[in-house]
Amino acid sequence: MTRKHAVAPAIAILLAYSQVWAQGESVRFEAVGDAIPRALTSEPGNAARGRSIVVNRDGGACTLCHAVPGEKNFGNIAPTLAGVGARLSPAQLRLRVADSTRVNPDTPMPAYYRTEGLNQVAAAFRGKPLLSAQQVEDVVAWLATLKEAQ
Amino acid sequence: MRRARARLALAAAALAAGVVLAQERAIPPGELKSGSVFLGSDLRALQNDDFANPGMLWVERGERLWSELAGKKTLACASCHKDTSMRGVAASYPKIDKASGKLVNLEDRINLCRTGRMDAEPLRYESEELLALTAYVARQSLGLPIATRIDGAARAHFEAGRAAYHLRRGQMNLSCAHCHDAQWGKRLLSETISQGHPNAYPAYRMEWQTIGSLQRRIRACLSGIRAEMLPYGSPEYLDLELYLAWRAQGLPIETPGVRR
Numbered sequence: 001m002t003r004k005h006a007v008a009p010a011i012a013i014l015l016a017y018s019q020v021w022a023q024g025e026s027v028r029f030e031a032v033g034d035a036i037p038r039a040l041t042s043e044p045g046n047a048a049r050g051r052s053i054v055v056n057r058d059g060g061a062c063t064l065c066h067a068v069p070g071e072k073n074f075g076n077i078a079p080t081l082a083g084v085g086a087r088l089s090p091a092q093l094r095l096r097v098a099d100s101t102r103v104n105p106d107t108p109m110p111a112y113y114r115t116e117g118l119n120q121v122a123a124a125f126r127g128k129p130l131l132s133a134q135q136v137e138d139v140v141a142w143l144a145t146l147k148e149a150q
Numbered sequence: 151m152r153r154a155r156a157r158l159a160l161a162a163a164a165l166a167a168g169v170v171l172a173q174e175r176a177i178p179p180g181e182l183k184s185g186s187v188f189l190g191s192d193l194r195a196l197q198n199d200d201f202a203n204p205g206m207l208w209v210e211r212g213e214r215l216w217s218e219l220a221g222k223k224t225l226a227c228a229s230c231h232k233d234t235s236m237r238g239v240a241a242s243y244p245k246i247d248k249a250s251g252k253l254v255n256l257e258d259r260i261n262l263c264r265t266g267r268m269d270a271e272p273l274r275y276e277s278e279e280l281l282a283l284t285a286y287v288a289r290q291s292l293g294l295p296i297a298t299r300i301d302g303a304a305r306a307h308f309e310a311g312r313a314a315y316h317l318r319r320g321q322m323n324l325s326c327a328h329c330h331d332a333q334w335g336k337r338l339l340s341e342t343i344s345q346g347h348p349n350a351y352p353a354y355r356m357e358w359q360t361i362g363s364l365q366r367r368i369r370a371c372l373s374g375i376r377a378e379m380l381p382y383g384s385p386e387y388l389d390l391e392l393y394l395a396w397r398a399q400g401l402p403i404e405t406p407g408v409r410r
Contacts, residue, residue, distance in 0.1 A: 120378040125321040
């Protein structure tokens with residue numbers, strides 16, 4: 001009896017997961033407090049790929065606003081990302097990258113993993129998040145390595 | 151006694167209204183800075199040198215067009231307007247056109263004269279001719295402070311413009327205010343963000359290798375945040391232009407500006 005109860009929700013979760021996979025583009029996450037505890041993908045984030053997404057103009061283009069360790073060309077709108085891995089847990093980093101407006105409603109930082117509630121998105125980008133789930137995980141993996149404040 | 155109290159209440163109300171108006175301005179009049187302040191000294195020098203400023207080519211072309219006959223009535227702008235009559239005009243736009251009750255910018259106003267008074271075809275937005283005439287007319291207001299009105303029929307457009315200015319939009323989910331009110335003076339990668347004023351337009355932009363209208367510049371910002379672009383002359387752009395002019399009230403016209 002108790003066993004059956006435990007299995008049913010597990011199947012529900014599995015079903016929900018396969019639905020997300022089938023649609024491919026479905027953008028969803030579950031925030032708990034100021035964090036997203038559960039990774040967005042089953043494949044662990046790759047920190048090396050994450051770094052190139054962070055500094056690449058066609059990727060996350062985080063250097064538009066943030067100083068980033070090892071980069072000479074960057075904006076000064078936001079605090080440096082150096083040491084961010086010591087200040088914040090991976091789960092907290094995940095929410096800030098996925099949708100920073102959940103932490104600060106008036107932030108200028110784009111929500112990188114969100115497609116709902118946006119206005120007048122250009123047709124070519126409509127329904128697409130700035131980063132894919134895997135890219136968010138890659139970025140979080142690299143941010144988590146930034147332990148030293150410079 | 152009663153009268154004095156009533157007068158006091160009135161004064162207090164007026165004061166409160168004044169305070170609200172002052173607070174509405176994210177950038178107080180004393181802190182207004184033209185976009186040219188945020189340029190490198192090389193581009194600023196280029197803008198200030200009438201012989202080297204590439205935008206002056208369009209001003210000169212506009213001066214020639216001003217006295218060229220056109221349309222079924224074979225009239226020129228100069229047939230009706232004295233050369234000096236355009237001083238201060240650009241500083242008051244966008245403005246409500248009395249005949250139609252519509253909000254028009256300087257480009258629209260020029261086209262109204264072409265269609266309504268000269269029986270000529272309207273000039274296309276961003277066409278060389280319209281840019282030249284607009285730059286020529288705006289140049290007559292060089293150094294004069296922007297002084298647009300937002301009362302009467304303009305009020306609703308002003309409110310719509312303010313809403314458009316503060317609307318988060320595009321895949322990057324940013325409003326104009328996020329950059330031009332909250333972050334001016336800071337760098338976006340290597341480009342310093344200005345206060346986003348309209349006082350230099352039409353302006354010559356290095357990236358365009360030509361002169362462009364204020365609406366072209368606004369569209370460049372929209373494309374940067376991956377937001378939809380509306381057709382030139384859309385009501386939303388006109389409303390935005392009015393709001394931009396209001397928040398730049400008092401800033402001198404410096405057309406043709408030179409920009410990166």
